[in-house]
Amino acid sequence: MTTIGPTRKPGLLSPAAMGRTNRSRVLELLHRDGPSSRAQLARALQVNRATITSILQPLIDNGTLVEGASVAASPAGGKPARPVWFRPDGPELGSMRIAPHAIIGARLGVDGTIRHQAERPIDAGAPLAEIERTIFAVAHECFDDATLLGVGIAASGTINTASGSIISLQLAPVLNHYPATERLGRELGVPVYIDHHPRVQALGDKWFGHGRGLASFASVYTGEALGFGLVYDHEIVRGEQGAGGEYGHTVVDLHGLPCPCGRIGCWETIATLTWLRAEAERRGLPEPTMIDCGRLTELADQDHPGAADLLQLYAQNLAVGLANNEQMIASGRYLMHGDVCAGGTRMRDLLERWLVAYSPDRDGVTPTVIMADPTERMTLLGGGALALSAAFASIL
Known part of the structure; x- marks a missing residue:
């Protein structure tokens, strides 16, 4: 997943940016179509098989993807294909929703399956320390004993993604200027990312829903x-x-x-x-x-x-x-x-x-x-997509 602003700086995309974009397209296609061979992915994306292999191999090497058993390439014959899919026992994704009325968390497989979900109400007028305890409690219930690539937060209000903070949340002003990624990242010991709730919801639609x-x-x-x-x-x-x-x-x-x-x-x-x-x-x-x-x-x-x-x-x-x-x-x-x-x-x-x-x-x-x-399901899936794409940008 690549995010863009209203304007782009002139010039070409860097190799790193191109790599992130290409990985995102391949992963989205896998989510959409299920286990796929290199040849199937190459045809769908209109590139050669060598390009697909160069994208897939680091994901296989780090355990994100696994190769399945060989299957016939087509009824007419040809070299057997080995479909690739997300490793079921590999690292998972964390997702959270910070809303004025509730804190919701979910632990997801990299394939987008929600494996555990928790929700606790909050009082928007409660002290910040009380609300933060609820955030941490939901996070620990969902993520303890899990190996996470990261946690993606969908937050209501105005968000600064660079600082990882909620700038303002009118329906729960106690969370104004709350440094969400810093506080939760320190509590969990994993990378945490945050974005505006409807934008994370759009990510869920894009990767897993009608989008x-x-x-x-x-x-x-x-x-x-x-x-x-x-x-x-x-x-x-x-x-x-x-x-x-x-x-x-x-x-x-x-x-x-x-x-x-x-x-x-x-x-x-x-x-x-x-x-x-x-x-x-x-x-x-x-x-x-x-x-x-x-x-x-x-x-x-x-x-x-x-x-x-x-x-x-x-x-x-x-x-x-x-x-x-x-x-x-x-x-x-x-x-x-x-x-x-x-x-x-x-x-x-x-x-x-x-x-x-x-x-x-x-x-x-x-x-x-x-x-x-x-429901909040698509937002939680979007939080997983946010963590997944951000993790790939930093570790590959």
Whole structure:
């Protein structure tokens, strides 16, 4: 995995950078297609077999990959092939999610299987020492006695990937300026990496989810907050030191509601669960503090007064942010995560209809919406991919 900023320095890629990119492409292909021979990988990537061998051999030598038993190359005959795959008993990957409401951890095989997962709630108003104890407790439960290549953290808020710290987390300000990679790395004794939550989620989509094989797409988180992870021309897009991705704080109404960030009219003020529940209460829907997209869709399906109108407005308001991105970078495909997924086909159709209406006309080519995963699973897989790619950049 290679991350890029808004601009590139002129000149050619270094051999090391080319090596990292090529390794990433091969590993992604293995994750997508399963055990594959050198010839199969060479055909899929349109390179010669010698190039594939030069990429695979260091991964075999360090125990990341193993060769399987020989199989016939084809029904017509030919030299037997030896498929390569991830070593099942080799080093594992750590993944963590730091959110305002919970700490989640997972230990993964290099093949992307989640072998152990743990979650503990946190009180956003608790002292930092208490929250850090929870972070460490989840980490030890998941990673003790494991040999890890590294740990990848998906963190809410604004992140500095160079320093490995959370710059600010509005829903849990006690974590502002928390040096996550330094503290957790010292506790565990392994390399730790951090990135913005939706960007790590996009990595999960790219390696393991609906984004596999797509050149460009947007991975969108919905719920208590809003965020984007962008993949453009097969690369994760990120600004200097991990900046960007805070789509929830793009201003959509200069005369709108105040946002916790201090601005007026941010996208989050019209399309999060906080807004949805306030609207549900204002419109007299039952149990408004428990409303989410799934419950609202159920009420709309039952023709409950006001539910269909609010569902329509929720889709419309979400589409505003998606369409703004479509105007700027034309991601084309929007992989939705979190709350909105519980709305199923009805919500997907409404969201796509408004997205198309707000997006530019490109000769009949219209953006699409995919309901990807309502859980944190893809983010945890993305944390593993973050650790895997960072580890290869440093050890190979």
